Amino acid sequence: MTDQPCIAIDAMGGDEGLAVMLAGVASARRRLAAQYDGLNFLLVGDETAIRAGLESHPNLSAHSEIVHAPELVGPNEKPSQAIRRAKVTSMGVTIDLVKKARAHAAVSSGNTGALMAMAKLSLRTLPGIDRPALAAPLPTLGDNDVVMLDLGANTECDARNLVQFAVMGAAYARIIFELDRPRVALLNIGSEDQKGTDEIRAAATELRAATHLPLAFTGFVEGDKLARGNHDVIVCDGFAGNIALKTAEGTARFVGDLLKRAFTSSIRSKVGFLISRPATQLLRDHLDPNNHNGAIFLGLKGIVVKSHGSANELGVATAIANAVKLVRADLTRRIAEDLGLDHRPAPAPVAVIDTGVGV
Amino acid sequence: MTDQPCIAIDAMGGDEGLAVMLAGVASARRRLAAQYDGLNFLLVGDETAIRAGLESHPNLSAHSEIVHAPELVGPNEKPSQAIRRAKVTSMGVTIDLVKKARAHAAVSSGNTGALMAMAKLSLRTLPGIDRPALAAPLPTLGDNDVVMLDLGANTECDARNLVQFAVMGAAYARIIFELDRPRVALLNIGSEDQKGTDEIRAAATELRAATHLPLAFTGFVEGDKLARGNHDVIVCDGFAGNIALKTAEGTARFVGDLLKRAFTSSIRSKVGFLISRPATQLLRDHLDPNNHNGAIFLGLKGIVVKSHGSANELGVATAIANAVKLVRADLTRRIAEDLGLDHRPAPAPVAVIDTGVGV
Numbered sequence: 001m002t003d004q005p006c007i008a009i010d011a012m013g014g015d016e017g018l019a020v021m022l023a024g025v026a027s028a029r030r031r032l033a034a035q036y037d038g039l040n041f042l043l044v045g046d047e048t049a050i051r052a053g054l055e056s057h058p059n060l061s062a063h064s065e066i067v068h069a070p071e072l073v074g075p076n077e078k079p080s081q082a083i084r085r086a087k088v089t090s091m092g093v094t095i096d097l098v099k100k101a102r103a104h105a106a107v108s109s110g111n112t113g114a115l116m117a118m119a120k121l122s123l124r125t126l127p128g129i130d131r132p133a134l135a136a137p138l139p140t141l142g143d144n145d146v147v148m149l150d151l152g153a154n155t156e157c158d159a160r161n162l163v164q165f166a167v168m169g170a171a172y173a174r175i176i177f178e179l180d181r182p183r184v185a186l187l188n189i190g191s192e193d194q195k196g197t198d199e200i201r202a203a204a205t206e207l208r209a210a211t212h213l214p215l216a217f218t219g220f221v222e223g224d225k226l227a228r229g230n231h232d233v234i235v236c237d238g239f240a241g242n243i244a245l246k247t248a249e250g251t252a253r254f255v256g257d258l259l260k261r262a263f264t265s266s267i268r269s270k271v272g273f274l275i276s277r278p279a280t281q282l283l284r285d286h287l288d289p290n291n292h293n294g295a296i297f298l299g300l301k302g303i304v305v306k307s308h309g310s311a312n313e314l315g316v317a318t319a320i321a322n323a324v325k326l327v328r329a330d331l332t333r334r335i336a337e338d339l340g341l342d343h344r345p346a347p348a349p350v351a352v353i354d355t356g357v358g359v
Numbered sequence: 360m361t362d363q364p365c366i367a368i369d370a371m372g373g374d375e376g377l378a379v380m381l382a383g384v385a386s387a388r389r390r391l392a393a394q395y396d397g398l399n400f401l402l403v404g405d406e407t408a409i410r411a412g413l414e415s416h417p418n419l420s421a422h423s424e425i426v427h428a429p430e431l432v433g434p435n436e437k438p439s440q441a442i443r444r445a446k447v448t449s450m451g452v453t454i455d456l457v458k459k460a461r462a463h464a465a466v467s468s469g470n471t472g473a474l475m476a477m478a479k480l481s482l483r484t485l486p487g488i489d490r491p492a493l494a495a496p497l498p499t500l501g502d503n504d505v506v507m508l509d510l511g512a513n514t515e516c517d518a519r520n521l522v523q524f525a526v527m528g529a530a531y532a533r534i535i536f537e538l539d540r541p542r543v544a545l546l547n548i549g550s551e552d553q554k555g556t557d558e559i560r561a562a563a564t565e566l567r568a569a570t571h572l573p574l575a576f577t578g579f580v581e582g583d584k585l586a587r588g589n590h591d592v593i594v595c596d597g598f599a600g601n602i603a604l605k606t607a608e609g610t611a612r613f614v615g616d617l618l619k620r621a622f623t624s625s626i627r628s629k630v631g632f633l634i635s636r637p638a639t640q641l642l643r644d645h646l647d648p649n650n651h652n653g654a655i656f657l658g659l660k661g662i663v664v665k666s667h668g669s670a671n672e673l674g675v676a677t678a679i680a681n682a683v684k685l686v687r688a689d690l691t692r693r694i695a696e697d698l699g700l701d702h703r704p705a706p707a708p709v710a711v712i713d714t715g716v717g718v
Contacts, residue, residue: 076551141616152548155556189511189601192435197514197598223605227613239556240602242548246582247603251610254586257500259618262635269635276622276631 004038005327007320008103011053012045012072012090013110014316015309018053021109024307024316025064026057031317032324039324042067042103045090069093073114075309082114083121091115095122098302104327105303107294107320109311116153119297119304126332128339129299131157133165134238134306135172136295138248142229144177149235151295152242159202162186162235164339166207168298169233170215171338175329176322181216182232187240188220195220199237214338223247249289290315294322296331303331363397364686366679367462370412371404371431371449372469373675374668377412380468383666383675384423385416390676391683398683401426401462404449428452432473434668441473442480450474454481457661463686464662466653466679468670475512478656478663485691487698488658490516492524493597493665494531495654497607501588503536508594510654511601518561521545521594523698525566527657528592529574530697534688535681540575541591546599547579554579562594573697582606608648649674653681655690662690 011021025041032039041064043050054061069090073082086092091110097103099122108115112134120132135149149169154161166184173182186204188196193204200220207217221231223244236244263273285291293315295306303326307319370380384400391398400423402409413420428449432441445451450469456462458481467474475491484491494508508528513520525543532541545563547555552563559579566576580590582603595603622632644650652674654665662685666678 078553141613155548187602189514189598189605194437222609223602223607224609224612226606226609228609239548240599243546243582243599243603244606246548247585247606248582248610250583250585250587251607252614253583254500255611255614266637269637272631272633272635274631275634276628278625278628 004040005036005105005324006040006042006103007323007327008042008044008067008094008097008106009320010045010090010094010106010108010110011043011050012069013108013115013309014307014311015075016109016312018045018049019056020311020313021316022050022053022057022060023313024311025320026060027313027317028320028324029060029063032321036324036328040064042094042097044069044094044097045072046070067093067097073111075111077111077114079111079113079117082111083117086118086122092118092122095119095302095304098304099123105305105323107305107307107316107323109307109309109316109319112152112306112309115304115306116297119300119302123300123302123304125299126301126336126339129164129168131161131164132297132299133161133168134241134295135169135298136245137176137292138227138245139292140227140229144179144229144232145292146226146229146231147173147176147182147233148226148241148245149233149298150238150241151245152238153297154238156239157199157237159199159206162199162203162237163206163210164299165235166203166215166217166233167213167338168335169235170213171335172296172298172331173232174214175326175331175334177232179232181214183218183230184215184233184235185218185221185231187226187234187236187244188222191220191222203235288314291318294319296322296326298335301332303327363399364395364464364683365399365401365462366682366686367401367403367426367453367456367465368679369404369449369453369465369467369469370402370409371428372467372474372668373666373670374434375468375671377404377408378415379670379672380675381409381412381416381419382672383670384679385419386672386676387679387683388419388422391680395683395687399423401453401456403428403453403456404431405429426452426456432470434470436470436473438470438472438476441470442476445477445481451477451481454478454661454663457663458482464664464682466664466666466675466682468666468668468675468678471511471665471668474663474665475656478659478661482659482661482663484658485660485695485698488523488527490520490523491656491658492520492527493600493654494528494657495604496535496651497586497604498651499586499588503538503588503591504651505585505588505590506532506535506541506592507585507600507604508592508657509597509600510604511597512656513597515598516558516596518558518565521558521562521596522565522569523658525562525574525576525592525594526572526697527694528594529572530694531655531657531690532591533573534685534690534693536591538591540573542577542589543574543592543594544577544580544590546585546593546595546603547581550579550581558596647673649677651677653678655681655685657694660691662686 047068133150137145406427492509496504
């Protein structure tokens with residue numbers, strides 16, 4: 001849609017602080033500058049702190065503007081509480097820049113629940129979508145990652161929500177994996193028709209009948225087959241999705257810790273490890289969450305990317321690269337199209353940007 | 360309770376067939392014979408086939424009896440259908456031997472749903488228990504495994520079910536880990552009080568207040584911290600438990616597959632792998648599900664152990680060793696005590712065993 005994407009960055013969110021956020025933005029700019037000549041950033045947060053931080057990144061300074069916001073959303077702040085302070089927080093102002101079409105997408109490493117609540121309230125959902133869902137690509141043994149949603153935005157979902165998630169997830173997979181008809185499965189505790197909750201079975205019935213949609217419904221998938229590469233999209237409620245995502249993260253770390261123990265248990269195994277290191281380094285890169293960072297809230301009238309709270313410079317850059325890709329692919333319009341709905345024109349590229357306005 | 364445990368074995372259940380079941384029983388007997396002089400088995404299934412299979416295990420023959428059952432429960436058979444044929448199936452007859460106090464415990468590698476339904480119908484739940492739960496110990500980085508329940512027997516649960524699971528799981532952990540006050544947590548999608556479903560929050564409130572119980576309630580645990588070794592029991596509904604268990608299994612296999620790829624990607628890495636092999640073999644043993652085999656249905660008036668459908672000889676032997684340990688520790692009585700309930704006297708040891716009765 002535009003070769004001059006403008007991305008609003010919640011510079012104050014995330015556990016790692018402003019310096020890591022700015023390093024990540026600078027890194028993303030270096031990575032993407034050749035491809036997107038006019039790429040620029042709105043850096044939202046405490047103006048003085050950001051200005052000081054930018055001194056280490058002169059190149060970024062030339063392609064960004066600071067938008068002041070005096071307050072922060074705390075990592076454990078309740079969404080209902082954060083919403084009341086939206087207008088003065090870096091997170092709220094970042095989202096508002098998308099709403100006002102001053103930016104094409106927002107990226108935040110802050111409190112997920114607050115981000116979801118603010119984004120929904122400010123940007124609103126696409127017509128026909130009851131609830132946005134948090135989606136992210138996860139690594140597999142196959143040719144592409146698998147998009148999983150919802151990852152925790154909606155604790156409980158009905159069949160209608162799950163079907164909407166399937167359509168949105170498929171639209172997302174079509175863009176990021178460049179597929180015509182993504183294979184979509186519902187997460188369940190068995191592959192037989194009678195397994196699972198009423199909601200899941202009803203969603204399956206509806207998806208089986210919806211042959212007009214640009215997706216191939218493949219039935220139920222169990223937790224042990226998420227990473228096999230047999231599916232492009234896996235749909236579930238936010239409770240199951242969060243449990244599955246975090247259990248996968250925890251188990252990968254657990255196996256890694258056991259490996260470390262094994263490889264350091266004797267001189268012999270240490271030597272073997274050092275020899276194999278280039279290979280295990282590749283594996284580490286493949287599993288590093290920072291290489292898969294950037295969950296997105298699907299179903300909103302605007303692009304909001306959630307970077308992991310503990311993302312490092314690489315992770316922040318990956319999340320921003322995802323945001324730019326989705327802006328470029330016109331994600332919001334394409335989801336609206338797949339839902340068979342009218343859509344609004346995308347915001348025009350932002351050339352001149354005011355700074356320092358409290359919004 | 361007895362030094363002469365008698366274990367009923369569903370010899371026909373499981374994906375690996377009769378030969379693997381018999382090899383597993385023979386292996387368990389060899390492993391346990393020194394400790395339990397009078398250990399013996401009731402092998403349930405097709406009499407002719409079992410008799411032929413026993414020719415490879417003369418030692419087992421001397422310590423087992425065959426109980427004929429002409430039919431099988433299929434791996435995908437609906438529980439409601441299997442129940443109607445209970446009396447003629449190897450699974451149903453195996454459970455019935457526990458009900459009739461001819462065996463102290465039943466072990467089956469067959470269809471989980473059918474086993475649960477038959478066990479509940481035949482043995483009944485302990486007074487005060489609404490639903491039995493499937494529990495199993497899983498590996499951690501800590502000093503002991505962690506007991507997780509429910510793993511799939513109950514798709515949806517209310518707060519009362521979850522509290523009962525906590526009490527039963529703690530009683531189980533006290534026995535197998537030899538702990539006084541096991542640390543019990545509820546699986547959730549966040550650690551803050553307001554996270555999760557109404558059911559989980561209500562269960563937390565109740566467990567926090569129940570300081571008279573022989574357990575230490577530690578609040579909510581997220582999926583990425585299951586294997587850290589900070590908890591002894593993790594409680595959830597059967598949907599979340601099944602998703603978490605299978606996702607952990609699948610992720611461990613996924614990381615293993617990636618490691619295999621990494622180690623075979625070059626001559627150099629292959630050499631390193633061969634040198635480190637003794638260490639990685641230890642890791643493999645630690646993660647091998649056959650070393651953790653033997654889920655148990657807690658809350659029944661009798662001990663029923665579910666061996667994994669694809670368990671090998673080692674897996675079947677591990678499940679049987681678990682069953683014997685639980686018989687010896689008088690699990691059913693101890694759970695009933697923890698629930699503050701009356702309990703029935705344990706069945707007397709079986710000295711002489713009839714064979715061939717169709718029950």
